[in-house]
Amino acid sequence: MPHEPAPPHENERAGLSIVALVISDRASRGDYEDRGGPAIAEWLQENIASAFHLEIRIISDGRGPVGDELKRLCDEENAALILTTGGTGPAPRDETPEAMQDVLEKELPGFGELMRRRSLEEVPTAILSRQTAGTRGKTLIVNLPGKPAAIRTCLDAVFPAIPYCLDLIGSPGLETAGETGKAFRPK
């Protein structure tokens, strides 16, 4: 008797799973209303044509908690793409890059290089961000700075490479809309 196919994972049913992980002591305490998650949602809605499911999570800074949450989103929630915002600077509580060291299997330093280069055209303090990107299993993680205005600049810069990166790591099916973040796939 043939086996029934396994039911799709909850995230697969809703399309590609994307998580916006807001890393901010103050937003997580409610000192200010988070504007990072909504800025990421707006950019993705404008620029992705294929089905996707976006979840916004807000957590406090810190190497341990951020690393644990990233591992859980990759290994248990099967997120295809995680966009973090915040905690990339030099302040004592900014430990997103240290958490990335604990989580990534393969770092993709070109993402951070390009985002800083584009951001430098807007603010000289862009060099203070230690943002990077990389993969863990079938998940791509990209760091964005905490300033909500940085989100559009950075996603405009690196998003064209993201669909092909997801193809390569085994989470295919992301198609872009419009010209700004248009996917590039080598022939």
Ligand SMILES: Nc1ncnc2c1ncn2[C@@H]1O[C@H](COP(=O)(O)OP(=O)(O)OP(=O)(O)O)[C@@H](O)[C@H]1O
């Ligand atoms: N999630 C957010 N929502 C709204 N504004 C934010 C957010 N994160 C950062 N900002 C703004 O950017 C400025 C610089 O952020 P900062 O570098 O202190 O953020 P962070 O280290 O990412 O967050 P925090 O200091 O709260 O842990 C903040 O003063 C705030 O105005």
Ligand SMILES: Nc1nc2c(c(=O)[nH]1)N[C@H]1C(S)=C(S)[C@@H](COP(=O)(O)O)O[C@H]1N2
């Ligand atoms: N595009 C862009 N990049 C930016 C900024 C910005 O305003 N716009 N702010 C910078 C500043 S002031 C800091 S301290 C670093 C780190 O910010 P984070 O700790 O909130 O991630 O990001 C930098 N990158």
